[in-house]
Amino acid sequence: MWAYFKWEFKQFFTNKKNIAVYVILLFLGLYFVLKVAPSYEPIEKVDVAEMEARFTTRDDFIKSVEGKDNIHPSVAFALAVFPQWNEYDRARIDAINEKDYLKYAEATAGWYLYSDQLTVNGDSFFYNPLYYTYGNNYAHADGHYGYGYTASRFTGYVEGSSELSMDLFEERTALQTLQRMLNDYLPIVLFISCILLSVDIVLKDRRNPSLLKGFPISDWKKLLMKGLVAFVGSILSFVPLYVVLIAIGLQNGFGDFSLPVPFYSYIEQNFTNMTMSTFLLKNILFIGVWFLFLIAIILFLSIIVKAEFANLFVSFIIIAAEWFYFERVMGAYSDIERYPTSYVQVGQVISGYRNFVYQSPDLTYQHGLTIIGCCTLFLVILTLIVSKFKRFKLIA
Amino acid sequence: MRSMLKTLFIIERTDKKNIFACLIVALSIIGMVVYANATELGNPIKEKSIESLPAKVAMNKFQIVDASEYGDGSDIYKNIVKQYYTYPKQGMALKTEQPELFIETAIELTELRKQAFEMDDYDLVAVNLPSKIENEMDSYYYQYLKENDLVLSFGSLSFYPFLAFLFSIVGSVWFVLICIYASNIMIDDFRHTSLIKGYPIAFTKYVLAKCMTSMGIVFIFIIELIVCSLPLIYFKGLGQASYPVAVFNGEVTIYPIYKYIAVSIVYMICLAVFAILLSVILNVLLRNVYLTLFVQIILVVIPILFPSLIKLLPFNPFNYVNFPSVLNGDTLNLETPVALNSNAGLVYLCISIVLLMAVIKWFLSTGKLQKI
Numbered sequence: 001m002w003a004y005f006k007w008e009f010k011q012f013f014t015n016k017k018n019i020a021v022y023v024i025l026l027f028l029g030l031y032f033v034l035k036v037a038p039s040y041e042p043i044e045k046v047d048v049a050e051m052e053a054r055f056t057t058r059d060d061f062i063k064s065v066e067g068k069d070n071i072h073p074s075v076a077f078a079l080a081v082f083p084q085w086n087e088y089d090r091a092r093i094d095a096i097n098e099k100d101y102l103k104y105a106e107a108t109a110g111w112y113l114y115s116d117q118l119t120v121n122g123d124s125f126f127y128n129p130l131y132y133t134y135g136n137n138y139a140h141a142d143g144h145y146g147y148g149y150t151a152s153r154f155t156g157y158v159e160g161s162s163e164l165s166m167d168l169f170e171e172r173t174a175l176q177t178l179q180r181m182l183n184d185y186l187p188i189v190l191f192i193s194c195i196l197l198s199v200d201i202v203l204k205d206r207r208n209p210s211l212l213k214g215f216p217i218s219d220w221k222k223l224l225m226k227g228l229v230a231f232v233g234s235i236l237s238f239v240p241l242y243v244v245l246i247a248i249g250l251q252n253g254f255g256d257f258s259l260p261v262p263f264y265s266y267i268e269q270n271f272t273n274m275t276m277s278t279f280l281l282k283n284i285l286f287i288g289v290w291f292l293f294l295i296a297i298i299l300f301l302s303i304i305v306k307a308e309f310a311n312l313f314v315s316f317i318i319i320a321a322e323w324f325y326f327e328r329v330m331g332a333y334s335d336i337e338r339y340p341t342s343y344v345q346v347g348q349v350i351s352g353y354r355n356f357v358y359q360s361p362d363l364t365y366q367h368g369l370t371i372i373g374c375c376t377l378f379l380v381i382l383t384l385i386v387s388k389f390k391r392f393k394l395i396a
Numbered sequence: 397m398r399s400m401l402k403t404l405f406i407i408e409r410t411d412k413k414n415i416f417a418c419l420i421v422a423l424s425i426i427g428m429v430v431y432a433n434a435t436e437l438g439n440p441i442k443e444k445s446i447e448s449l450p451a452k453v454a455m456n457k458f459q460i461v462d463a464s465e466y467g468d469g470s471d472i473y474k475n476i477v478k479q480y481y482t483y484p485k486q487g488m489a490l491k492t493e494q495p496e497l498f499i500e501t502a503i504e505l506t507e508l509r510k511q512a513f514e515m516d517d518y519d520l521v522a523v524n525l526p527s528k529i530e531n532e533m534d535s536y537y538y539q540y541l542k543e544n545d546l547v548l549s550f551g552s553l554s555f556y557p558f559l560a561f562l563f564s565i566v567g568s569v570w571f572v573l574i575c576i577y578a579s580n581i582m583i584d585d586f587r588h589t590s591l592i593k594g595y596p597i598a599f600t601k602y603v604l605a606k607c608m609t610s611m612g613i614v615f616i617f618i619i620e621l622i623v624c625s626l627p628l629i630y631f632k633g634l635g636q637a638s639y640p641v642a643v644f645n646g647e648v649t650i651y652p653i654y655k656y657i658a659v660s661i662v663y664m665i666c667l668a669v670f671a672i673l674l675s676v677i678l679n680v681l682l683r684n685v686y687l688t689l690f691v692q693i694i695l696v697v698i699p700i701l702f703p704s705l706i707k708l709l710p711f712n713p714f715n716y717v718n719f720p721s722v723l724n725g726d727t728l729n730l731e732t733p734v735a736l737n738s739n740a741g742l743v744y745l746c747i748s749i750v751l752l753m754a755v756i757k758w759f760l761s762t763g764k765l766q767k768i
Binding site for chain 1: 441442445446449452453456457458459460520523572576580685686689690693697700701
């Protein structure tokens with residue numbers, strides 16, 4: 001069995017298509033480092049000009065109406081809330097000028113919490129204008145999420161012992177970039193490369209049947225070994241990621257594993273922090289389980305349908321399915337947490353963002369692992385049973 | 397020669413790689429058509445709304461003061477407030493379908509931006525506003541629309557504008573795609589040398605035939621690009637083929653869409669020939685697919701990594717590999733701004749192709765390939 005593993009392994013890594021997949025991943029990574037990462041403009045930037053403008057505007061306003069009688073209620077409201085707000089802004093501006101990053105983090109966390117409290121239920125203030133994009137009916141909620149996320153993040157910086165920097169505040173360091181990408185399209189890219197890597201793992205044997213007929217090993221064991229090789233190969237698609245991480249780290253610093261990653265709890269409607277290492281480990285585990293799921297699908301289809309195109313089609317449908325039925329807040333009235341396809345955005349599930357967009361408390365990491373794991377197990381057992389039938393022999 | 401071409405064509409026709417590549421190209425283009433149709437790509441109301449957000453962010457960088465003509469705000473602040481308030485006007489003009497008002501406000505906006513470049517403290521808001529070249533292209537575009545009384549399209553992208561958009565997207569990765577496709581063009585022949593020895597034809601001619609069949613597949617890709625976008629005619633209509641596109645070739649000019657598409661196709665053909673010849677030569681030298689690809693990608697990446705090289709070597713054909721960005725004048729926004737001429741780029745590419753051909757011919761005739 002071990003010898004068969006080695007044989008498959010060697011074939012896997014000398015397969016032109018597979019090496020092309022790794023090369024393309026590396027190229028995408030280089031493109032990301034050169035073009036995408038430097039042009040990242042976070043909404044919650046460290047922008048001194050903006051803070052100063054806000055501060056002076058409010059300060060002038062307070063000075064001009066202070067002490068006057070018979071003021072409009074909204075002016076009175078402004079007079080009640082602006083001084084505290086300005087205090088935070090003052091502290092932020094001073095901290096930046098003194099390069100006292102800890103003080104900046106503290107004041108910023110306070111500022112975001114305070115702004116969010118005033119904005120979320122009132123109609124006097126708005127979040128950062130960049131949240132209010134065209135056709136986004138949930139801009140206010142997005143702003144609430146963004147402010148809460150930032151406040152939680154900065155609280156984490158104050159409590160933690162990481163070395164603070166501007167790049168850290170704008171989430172530009174290597175590990176934070178990885179975290180952002182895991183919340184974005186990186187899992188999809190990895191899943192697609194897993195599919196492309198393993199799509200022909202069974203069917204390639206049909207090209208030279210006479211060679212392989214002589215192997216003294218049962219079909220079921222062959223399938224198991226093939227699955228294992230595909231899994232190892234898919235895990236190795238992380239390698240180009242390391243190159244990207246190192247390249248970004250050399251530019252913007254690496255960050256460290258104790259950095260806070262905010263986690264949104266739908267039930268309590270608030271943010272708590274987990275460490276970067278927890279977040280990454282959870283992601284790796286979840287992505288690993290997804291790899292196994294996709295490989296199990298491909299193995300099963302390979303012995304049933306025996307067409308590469310069917311493998312590609314079905315597994316791409318699995319990945320894209322959420323896109324077809326996705327609608328915001330649909331979790332409130334449907335059971336999306338029961339479909340494995342709802343968990344395809346791995347990073348977003350782990351950070352709680354999916355709970356937020358679906359408005360459903362059940363779309364959790366544990367739940368996802370259980371569902372995907374069960375599906376995988378079911379498929380593997382099904383494959384085992386089917387492979388015992390003569391009709392579905394690997395090599396006809 | 398003809399029989400050689402015929403043989404190669406039969407081989408290539410049944411090659412799984414080609415079928416797969418054609419399928420993937422077709423699928424991705426249909427995907428883009430669906431995407432363009434579903435997201436109302438090019439819907440001007442949406443675009444203007446997206447454009448107005450950075451102006452709002454820029455405005456937030458200033459203390460709110462009197463922005464009227466004799467108010468005490470700074471010049472740049474007044475300018476940005478004016479800029480920001482042209483967007484609602486434009487949105488209104490679009491919703492009530494008044495092309496004259498729309499074009500007028502658009503020209504007003506480009507004028508305002510032009511003034512802003514000269515003002516103090518412009519650096520503060522530079523990241524939020526379009527660059528000089530983008531503004532100039534906008535300015536030319538709207539001036540052209542005004543002078544020629546063209547009918548403004550208020551809907552999202554129809555067929556011709558979509559084609560222009562598609563070519564600009566595909567064009568930016570075209571060279572790399574062809575490199576990946578052609579990277580193993582000669583490798584198989586080194587593996588089975590006895591096969592080649594049997595052909596009753598000179599090796600140079602064999603190489604030529606091989607390149608020609610590869611180019612045939614490339615033409616199929618280009619035709620696929622056009623054919624697979626046809627469904628958009630059903631959804632969004634044909635659009636105007638003579639609608640203007642602002643491009644940069646040394647200076648800002650206006651191309652009609654059909655000219656833009658034609659230039660793109662010529663560029664794509666030249667780049668494909670260049671990529672195939674480069675693959676042949678690197679295959680001969682390195683005898684490894686991955687090394688070939690690696691060297692090609694390095695050659696593409698170097699000018700991106702070191703922009704100062706572009707100014708130093710404007711005739712380097714790899715500067716023009718991403719031709720949509722050359723046509724957009726993106727090289728003027730680099731740290732070391734340089735005005736690349738897209739027409740000159742074509743000439744440089746052609747010269748490089750001729751040089752490569754000469755090198756290949758020399759290689760094949762001086763016995764560098766005796767082993768075959």
